[in-house]
Amino acid sequence: MAKAVAGVEIERLIQLLARLPGLGPRSARRAALFLIKKREPLMAPLAAALQTALDTITVCRTCGNVDSQNPCTVCTDPRRDPSVLVVVADVADLWALERAGAINARYHILGGTLSPLDGVGPDDLAIDTLVGRASAPEVTEVILALNATVDGQTTAHYITELLADADVKVTRLAHGVPVGGELDYLDDGTLAAAIRQRTTF
């Protein structure tokens, strides 16, 4: 019924918006109506920004980052430490580390983690290119910045074994109490890791 009322153009817009993560059918309708009302200040710029993104954004052939230049801004940045390679599962993880200003190095995006249950094997990830990059003479350390989940840690172990013969130090992120976290709310595994990996005050 709503189809006949709102017109096929609006229905199509709502259906596409509803496929975005974070938006359901109801909020997609609200978003579509909001866009129609904010025609010039929002709908037109968003249409243009999507078209520009479509025209310009590619996947970096070196690290797998998304950017409008290839190799990407990170890979071509001369101020970054060329001796450290940070391995992440996804572009979102790269963005998170960069937002935190955690490290000024280059990245390697796997495109996921090993997951036998989901049928994701080594050939589905950018692992062979990682081995190639890690054996470059300037690289001395590979940091495995993978999720502390079963899949993430399985992937970390797999890569560590692959790089055993390469002349690089393989490290992983520290486990411990999150900054601002309360001990009372933490799980046993995190608390045990925080004690095990305690540092001198």
Add this chain to the structure above:
Amino acid sequence: MAKAVAGVEIERLIQLLARLPGLGPRSARRAALFLIKKREPLMAPLAAALQTALDTITVCRTCGNVDSQNPCTVCTDPRRDPSVLVVVADVADLWALERAGAINARYHILGGTLSPLDGVGPDDLAIDTLVGRASAPEVTEVILALNATVDGQTTAHYITELLADADVKVTRLAHGVPVGGELDYLDDGTLAAAIRQRTTF
């Protein structure tokens, strides 16, 4: 920092997506990344749908609905009862009534409700055109389908007084227990109204 990494095109897309209702800065980043990954199946169609919407969607000069034709599909639908005019505050309310299949009549969209605190007066709403439409000979009933809020009811009273001299019956939505609602959780006003407006079983 994220700007230098993700590129201005992606940052621009994230900023615009973050302005949609229901999406914040964090979910806008997720949505942007999702769009970049689903380039052909989602980003391209969404860009096209937004452009089509920009090119075709206008506000109906009769009722204020948004549609790709003017007068809109609802106003030109010959199967709708021409004697009833349903007054709503917003297009979203029209959509809600149509989704419910509540009534097969025509609509009049005010574009908001009277709100002295927010500086919204009668001249800011499509009230004069409503008076014009309500005095058409074929119109016998005006249903005020406005929110059961202070602003909604103020607007309903204002319109009722304006239409006192017109030859139309002015009605409003029933108050009562929502279908599926539990008495225990309802507010006093709703319960009192449900008792007051009780119907014969």
